[in-house]
Amino acid sequence: MPGKKAEVKAKESIAVTFPDGSKKQFPKDTQVLEVVQGIGPKLAKEAVSASLNGKEVDLTQAIQENAALTVHTFEHAQGKDTYWHSTSHLMAMAVLELFPGAQITIGPAINEGFYYDIDYDRPFTPEDLQRIEARMKELAKKDLKVTRHEWTKKEAKEYFAKKRQAYKVKLIDELQDKTVSVYEEGNFTDLCTGPHVVSTGKINAIKLLRVSGAYWKGDAKNKQLQRVYGISFPEQKMLDEWVKQQEQASARNHVKLGKEMDLYSFHEESPGNAFFHAKGMTLYNALLEFMREKYRVKEYKEISTPIILKKELWIRSGHWDHYKENMYFTKIDDVEQAIKPMNCPGSILVYKNARRSYKELPLKLAEFGIDHRHELSGVLNGLFRLRKFMQDDAHIYCTPEQLKQVIPETIEMVDEVYKAFGFEYKVELSTRPKDSMGAEELWTTATKALHDALNARKVKFELREGEGAFYGPKIDFHVKDSLGRTWQCGTIQVDFQMPERFDLTYIGSDDKEHRPVMVHRAIYGSLERFLGILVEHYAGRFPLWLSPVQVKVLPLSEKFEDYAKSVHHELLQSGIRSELNDSGETLQYRIRTASLEKIPYIIVVGEKEEKGKTIAVRDREGKQMFGVQLAAFIADAKKKAIERTEA
C-alpha cells in the first residue's frame, strides 16, 4: 500500500527503549499495543498495561515522544493492580445495572483482588453477590472496549450529577486539576486515573468473595457503605489454584490448630482472652526462656510490677488523657484504680526507687508484663488480637548520647530473635502524630536517633508520617505470617516525655542531676500474638526446641511396657519432653495418633530393643532408625534443642 507508506514517512519518528536496553523507531502516535504486537503475539495477548517513562498507561496510549517502555502482564504487580482495578469497574457496572439507585464511590485494587464501596439502601446478600458475579461474566464475554477520555471538571460533574452519582461529584470537587480522566465501557463511565485493560474480555475468571460494611472516607461518623470484595484471574486454572491455596492457608489457622493440638482454647465466658492449656504453656514458656537467655547476654534486668495501679499514676503518665477509652478501671476501698494497659509507669516507679548514677546507664529493665486493653469487640481475633496479653516489654534508661549505642543494639537483638524463627519482616519508622505531647526539638532529636540507627545498619524501612505514639517516635517491626499478612510485633520507641512527667534523673560525672531518655521496646510484642503467628508459620510442626511434646514412647505390646517406661523416664530425667502411650491400642494406631499430633520423634521399643538396650526412632518424615543407643539419641536431641536448629 504505497499510500500508507507515504503517510508513515510523513510522520515524525520516535525511539522506544525496551527494558533490555534495545531501541526501536516507531512513527509518532503509535499505540503501545501496536508496539507490543510487534514484539510477539503471546505478549500482546497477556499484556495488561504498560509503563511509559515510568508512568503507568493504557495499552491504547499513543506514544508521542522518545520513551522507555515496560510491558506489564498479570505476573507483574502493576499488571495485577490494573487487572483487578478493571475488574472492580466491571463490578460497578454490573451493580448499577442490577441495582438502580445504587451509588458507587471508590473501588481500588488491593493486595489480593479488589473491592468497590457502594452506597445502597440495604446490604447485599450472598445471592446478590451471585447475581452480580453472573452479570459481570456476561459483560466480560461481550468484550466491551474500555476507552479513556479527558473531560473538564465541569463536564464530568454534569455527567455524574445527571447519573445521580453524588459521591463522584464530591470526588471531582476535591481534585485540583482542571481536567479529569474517565473510563468508558459500554454504557458505563467511571471517574478514574487508570490505567485499565483494553477491553472487558481480558477479564476471565471472576469470583466475588464477601461483603462488609465500610465507612465513606474510613470515618465512622460518615455513612456506612457496602464494600464488596472480589478477585479475578486471566485463567480459570489460576482462580482454582488460588481458592485451593486459601483453603490450605485456613487449614493452618492458629485457632483451629490450637484446638486440634490442645494448646489453648477460647470461651464465651471471657471473650477476647485465651485459655492456655498445658501444651500451649510449654510453648509459651519456651518463648520466655529464649528471651530470658537473650536478656542475660544483653545484660537486661528482669522486674515485675503490679497489674492494678492508682488513677493518679495514669493521670501523671498521660494515659488518662490519651488512652482512657481502652482502659479498664476498678475501685478498691473507694480509691479509683486502673488495670494497666502498658508497663511503663510501673517500670518508672522502680527506676525512681533509687538515686541513679550515670555509671548504671544504660539501665535495661525488662518485664514480662500482663496488660489489659478494652479493645472493641469487633476487632478481637484469636491470639492475634486479645484484651489480655503479655508483652516482652523492656524500658531502657540512658543518656541522650547513649541512644547511638542503645538503638542499634536493640535493632540487632530484634533481628537475632526473628532469625531464630526464620521470619521475614519489614520495618517502619513512625513520626509525630497530631494527638501528642512534648516540645518540637525533642521530637526532632528522637526521630533523628532512630533514623540514623536504621541508616547505619542499612535497614530498609518505610516512613510513616504522623503515625508515632503520643509520647515519641518509634520503629515498628512487622513479621510476615503464612497467609502473607503482616503483624506488628516488635517496636522500639524513644520517649523524652515520660522522664519529664515523672521527673526522672540520674547523677552525672559532674555530680549534677540530668534527665535520662527512656526507650520502650518489645520484640515478640505480645507473647500470645507471636505464638499464634508461630503456630501458623510452622503449621503446627514446631522445631524440636518449641515442641510441647518432643518424644512419644510406644511399647510394641504390653510385654514391653516396663522397658518403655524406663526409656520414658530416662528421657524426662534428661530434660526431654517425653510422653508414654501404653494404651492397649495397636502400634499402627498409636503411631498414627502421634503423627497427627506432629510430635518430632516417635520411639518404639519391642523385644529387639529391650534385649539390646536400644530404641527404634521414627522422625516426622517417617524415616526410621533401628538399634539406636538411648544415650546417643538424648545427646543429639539436647544438642538440637539447645542450638534451636530445625528438627
Place this chain on the structure above:
RNA sequence: GCCCACGUAGCUCAGCCUGGUCUAAGAGCACGAGUUUCGUAAACUCGGGGCCGAGGGUUCAAAUCCCUCCGUGGGCUCCA
C-alpha cells in the same frame, strides 16, 4: 462500636430453604467397657453422651419461620 455470615454431642459436620416419621434429633472421630498383644499412619464388639448458643414471638406443631441478646469469623476503625 458498626456491617455481613455463622452458632446442632468434646471435635468435624448432616438435618433448617419447603415447620409434622431421616424414629423419643443423626453420622464420623474422640470417650468408656470388653475382646485382641500387635514391628511403624485407623483391629473388632457393645455403650454413655445434645434444654439444636440464650431469651422471647408466630403456629395445632419450631433445630427448622420472625425478633432481641450473647459468642465466633470476615471487614471498617484502632493496635501488641
